[in-house]
Amino acid sequence: MQPQLIRELIALLGPKAVLSQAEDLMLYEYDGSVELGSPECVVFPSNTREVAEIVRLANRYETPIVGRGAGTGLSGGAISRNGGIVIGFSRMNRILEVDAANLRAVVQPGVVNLDLSRAVEHLGLYYAPDPSSQRACTIGGNVSENSGGPHTLAYGVTSNHVTGMELVLPDGDIVRIGGKTIETPGYDLDGLLVGSEGTLALVTEITVRLTRKPEAVKTLLAVYDTLDDTTETVVDITVRAITPAACEMLDGFTLRAVEDYVHAGFPKDCAAVLLIELEGLTEAVEAQAAAITEVCQQHRAREVRVARDDRERELLWKGRKNAFGALGRLSPTYYVQDGVIPRTRLPETLRCIEEVSRKYDLRIGNIFHAGDGNLHPLILFDERDREQFKRVVAAGIEIMTFCVEVGGALTGEHGVGMEKNELMPLMFTPDDLALMERVRAAFNPVGLLNPGKLFPIGKACGEIRVRPMPVSATIPA
Amino acid sequence: MSIPAQACVTRLEEIVGGAYVLTHSAELGARHVDGTIPSAVVQPAEVAQIADILRFAAAETLAVIPCSGCTKLGIGAAPARYDIALDLSRMNRVLAYDPRDLTLGVEPGVRIEDLLRVLAEQHQFLPLTVPFADRATVGGIIAANSSSPLRHFYGGVRDFCLGMEFVTGEGAVSKAGGRVVKNVTGYDLHKVLIGSLGTLAVITRVNFRTFPLPPAQGTFVASFSDAESAFGFCRSVAQSVLTPQILEVADPAAADLLFSGAAPARITPQQWCVVITAAGQPAVVDRYARELGHIAGAANAAEFMPLSNAEQSSVLARVREFPRLVLEAVPAAAIFRLSVLPTAMTPLFAQLSEIAKRRNLVFAALTRASGIMYATFFAEEGREISASEIAAAAKEVFQLCAQPENNAQAMLEFCPADVKRAVGDVWGHARPDFALMKRVKNVFDPRNVLSPGRFAGGI
Numbered sequence: 001m002q003p004q005l006i007r008e009l010i011a012l013l014g015p016k017a018v019l020s021q022a023e024d025l026m027l028y029e030y031d032g033s034v035e036l037g038s039p040e041c042v043v044f045p046s047n048t049r050e051v052a053e054i055v056r057l058a059n060r061y062e063t064p065i066v067g068r069g070a071g072t073g074l075s076g077g078a079i080s081r082n083g084g085i086v087i088g089f090s091r092m093n094r095i096l097e098v099d100a101a102n103l104r105a106v107v108q109p110g111v112v113n114l115d116l117s118r119a120v121e122h123l124g125l126y127y128a129p130d131p132s133s134q135r136a137c138t139i140g141g142n143v144s145e146n147s148g149g150p151h152t153l154a155y156g157v158t159s160n161h162v163t164g165m166e167l168v169l170p171d172g173d174i175v176r177i178g179g180k181t182i183e184t185p186g187y188d189l190d191g192l193l194v195g196s197e198g199t200l201a202l203v204t205e206i207t208v209r210l211t212r213k214p215e216a217v218k219t220l221l222a223v224y225d226t227l228d229d230t231t232e233t234v235v236d237i238t239v240r241a242i243t244p245a246a247c248e249m250l251d252g253f254t255l256r257a258v259e260d261y262v263h264a265g266f267p268k269d270c271a272a273v274l275l276i277e278l279e280g281l282t283e284a285v286e287a288q289a290a291a292i293t294e295v296c297q298q299h300r301a302r303e304v305r306v307a308r309d310d311r312e313r314e315l316l317w318k319g320r321k322n323a324f325g326a327l328g329r330l331s332p333t334y335y336v337q338d339g340v341i342p343r344t345r346l347p348e349t350l351r352c353i354e355e356v357s358r359k360y361d362l363r364i365g366n367i368f369h370a371g372d373g374n375l376h377p378l379i380l381f382d383e384r385d386r387e388q389f390k391r392v393v394a395a396g397i398e399i400m401t402f403c404v405e406v407g408g409a410l411t412g413e414h415g416v417g418m419e420k421n422e423l424m425p426l427m428f429t430p431d432d433l434a435l436m437e438r439v440r441a442a443f444n445p446v447g448l449l450n451p452g453k454l455f456p457i458g459k460a461c462g463e464i465r466v467r468p469m470p471v472s473a474t475i476p477a
Numbered sequence: 478m479s480i481p482a483q484a485c486v487t488r489l490e491e492i493v494g495g496a497y498v499l500t501h502s503a504e505l506g507a508r509h510v511d512g513t514i515p516s517a518v519v520q521p522a523e524v525a526q527i528a529d530i531l532r533f534a535a536a537e538t539l540a541v542i543p544c545s546g547c548t549k550l551g552i553g554a555a556p557a558r559y560d561i562a563l564d565l566s567r568m569n570r571v572l573a574y575d576p577r578d579l580t581l582g583v584e585p586g587v588r589i590e591d592l593l594r595v596l597a598e599q600h601q602f603l604p605l606t607v608p609f610a611d612r613a614t615v616g617g618i619i620a621a622n623s624s625s626p627l628r629h630f631y632g633g634v635r636d637f638c639l640g641m642e643f644v645t646g647e648g649a650v651s652k653a654g655g656r657v658v659k660n661v662t663g664y665d666l667h668k669v670l671i672g673s674l675g676t677l678a679v680i681t682r683v684n685f686r687t688f689p690l691p692p693a694q695g696t697f698v699a700s701f702s703d704a705e706s707a708f709g710f711c712r713s714v715a716q717s718v719l720t721p722q723i724l725e726v727a728d729p730a731a732a733d734l735l736f737s738g739a740a741p742a743r744i745t746p747q748q749w750c751v752v753i754t755a756a757g758q759p760a761v762v763d764r765y766a767r768e769l770g771h772i773a774g775a776a777n778a779a780e781f782m783p784l785s786n787a788e789q790s791s792v793l794a795r796v797r798e799f800p801r802l803v804l805e806a807v808p809a810a811a812i813f814r815l816s817v818l819p820t821a822m823t824p825l826f827a828q829l830s831e832i833a834k835r836r837n838l839v840f841a842a843l844t845r846a847s848g849i850m851y852a853t854f855f856a857e858e859g860r861e862i863s864a865s866e867i868a869a870a871a872k873e874v875f876q877l878c879a880q881p882e883n884n885a886q887a888m889l890e891f892c893p894a895d896v897k898r899a900v901g902d903v904w905g906h907a908r909p910d911f912a913l914m915k916r917v918k919n920v921f922d923p924r925n926v927l928s929p930g931r932f933a934g935g936i
Contacts, residue, residue, distance in 0.1 A: 006778070048798075063571060099820075101712065101819065101820045102818045102819050102820055103715070104818075131525075136711065145661065146665075148659060156636060157659065157661070159635075159665065159668075160632065160635075175912075175913060176909055176910065177886070177910045179886065180818055180884060181816035181817060181818055181848055181884065181885065181886055182633065182816055182847065182849070183633055183816050183849060184816050185672075185814075185816070185886055185904060185905070186672075186904075186908065186910065186911070186914055186933045187669045187672070187677075187914045187917055188671055188672065189913055189914070189917075190667070191635055191665050191668025191669060191671070192669050192917070194665070194667060195664070195665055196664055212715075212718065212720075214718065215718035216920045235577070238578065239577045241579065241600070241688075241689030280720075281718060281719075281757075281761055283758060283760040283764055284757050284758060284759045284761045287703050287757075287758040287761075294857070303490045335656065340599055340655075340657045340658075340659050341657065342575065342578045342580065342656070342657055343578050343579075343658070344575065344578045369659070372657075372659045373657055373658065397780060407657065408655070408656075408657050408660075409655045409657050409659075409661075409662045410662035411660070411661050411662050412657075412659040412661060413659065413661055414661075415661055416661075416662060416663065424662070424797065427662055427663070428650075428662075429652075431649050431650060431651050432651050432652050433663075434649075435645065435649065435651045435920070436653070436663055436664045436666065438920045439664055440664075441920075442916040442919065442920045443916065454663070456611055465761075
């Protein structure tokens, strides 16, 4: 990077807000994925004006920019592919307004997801999207990736909860889109921007919907001796049109790792469990609990346990939300998939994953948002073994191909990034992708923002770079 | 039109067959947009034909407006040009419906009433109980982003539309989103088509998630003597643990339009009426009845009454059809659709009433408590009023909404063509994001073939 650019960034932001030494930059070479890429400098603006100035400088020096929240993303969205500037939003972490009467909050992008819910808890409100990394991940990152979480089954993903944004465009212009109101006349630019993975604009302020906490919450744990019984239960819950707030599945292999790590009380000798949460009015929750228990029993659940109190409930969720970390203890590295299938195809999809596991001789743990068909098969491997890593990539592609073939999607909540960009043609035709690329060019004409992401760039998947050192993932995904 | 009309018709006939290009004046007149009639109506039956039509239109710089039920062609600014009405009514198939998975894929010409019937056979529905229900089609509902009273609980189209296939203004067949209930692969281009009034692409397939019909439903009407009591009641409901399906507020004039005559005799239209629908298990609906009654009492309701099943059907159908009822009663009415925050509803209503009063107009408003107000202005019975008078009121409405403390957005959704001309722009004051919208338009329709001039910012 040109030293003059670094000097100008320091003049703009102060020396403490600019990192350019190799040892500092190493922290920003990775995120929660298996990708790796090094920026040339990392800057920490404090306000929108500074972001706009950074963008203008980057334009002048023709240097790419990547926005970054907490770096918990799972598709390489916050990693720089080609050097350049990473803009860390950790200093822009203020909740600017809580408008409880209108169920809105205005936040800066660096606000941690769970911090917003905590800040409005005393008002009986919370922010509904709940990625498993919600203790660390930021709302700006959630907006970029259109993040989900277990409770999106009932409440929707980030896109359903954003009503307005302030953007810094790649030419440094500052624009507001949407607002606090719903259905602002005009094209739904919020809908376009959420999930655009930092390739259209940098988001510097977000207006989100807040949700009232439900009166009653009930968490059920259904324990099974076979995977088929577990998946058939999920199908049957969907077919009977019962909509729980969350319906998560963990297979036996994952459970044993989780139990050894978290001690949540999961049975270690079963094939799989379903973790089902019901929310709403007491009467509705009771009726749903009875109906779901009946479905579980019809499909030979060994046990259907109801969490007795908040402590037990939180422990079960701690187990679920730390499942990636638990599996990370078994292996130097893991590779998380994020495919989506029509919910009724769950049993055959799981059989496909078992087959892939055998074929490629890899250990795969299964942690699913089963209720909405969002799968997270987690392939364990040792990245020092290049031959094994090639098998991991091939296995991943085989699973994703199956998902798309049964009518599903490549990613349900983690994003495409630099992980699945070469797989995009599985789902989209050249015409589909050409139109999306033209939309990108309309916002980001010279590719200043997050280049090399989301769209195929013709690099073979086997060349995905791996981390130089073993990582035990402690931040759950 | 750059080519002779007959040459245009001949080419269209080559694409779709002679029987599906209509040029009778009655057919053309039925598809007029603000008084402008097309030169031809073309009725394609498949995506490839639409692509051919649009490529032809782009090459010849012809303006194309998609339509089907023709219930909402009056929405938006008057078109700058209009050569071909692209009638999608032959594309009316349900392409995929997996009731077990609660997902659905349909063509744009499916009438919503027919679709809801198909879903009801499987005890499912879409929360799209929208105006003009007997004629409105899926494509038009999406293009106009029609609002349903069920929005209160289920959200808008953007919240349950999973993906779309469409043809751009250049005739490129494309798609975005997907067919599964959760998906973040690629840009959500389908979201920008919602409410785009046919200015970006012609929608050829829409994928939705469907919803189970609740086992029981109950509707209640609470009546109040003033605006603050009625809106205050809604805010109290929002602060409770209750999450009704529908929560609509009709001022006395709107209640009169809705309930005088056809509606249950027990509703007194001289009052503010709040219509609330609860759904779920019978025990849940019973609980709503009890608690809503208490909240209404605390908000000084004059009356709180549960409706019988027959009354419920009639009341909900009339609430759903509110814009249509207004237009049937007063064809020259101006109907604004306002996006408004709950806390701004009472003061905004007062100021809108004040505008009407000053200009000797009748004002009636139906407000969706989640944040949409249908604000209507029309002349008293027997009084003639000029387009310029209505337009002057409209300009005041736009100014009022633009004030920061009101935090509201307005568009003039329905009004006579001469009022549109007098108002200038039915989309209200220019907003800072119009420039970005133009960029989006240029990507989807660089030759400005699709519905030119009808959209915000002159798009």
